[in-house]
Amino acid sequence: MKIQKYISVLAILSLFAVWSCKDDDNPTLRDLAFELLSGQWTLGTEGSIVLDGEDISLNYPGFSVSFADGTYQTTNAADLFNASGTWDWAPTDTDGTLIILDTGELVTVEFLALSSLRFSFEHAGATRAGISGNYLITVVKP
16 A cells, blocks of 8 residues: 555656656646646446455446546446536645545545545545445556
């Protein structure tokens, strides 16, 4: 687990190093994280949706999530996410690891690289239908 966090930090720092070569850009860690985060993510063959330690991926065939600047869209997310909505970095977040969805849920980016994303959140079930619990979602870029 620690190795994956180091790899994630290394990926962000690598992007930062590339961007720091530009004279007119001074990207923040959030900027760098968004560069990795933007685009479509799917379960593919390596992804999973885990609820309180139990793999429930089969309940979400064809699941995907796409992030754009301040918006997201999902496919086959059922009760996990709205079909579309808005997101923003949490006000206290400076390193691009905490996202607040328009539903009020706080999403923690646990691992982010060019082709792999792992995030978690707690779904209380109060704002939307669905199974309450702690979710861990791993997705890949096709």
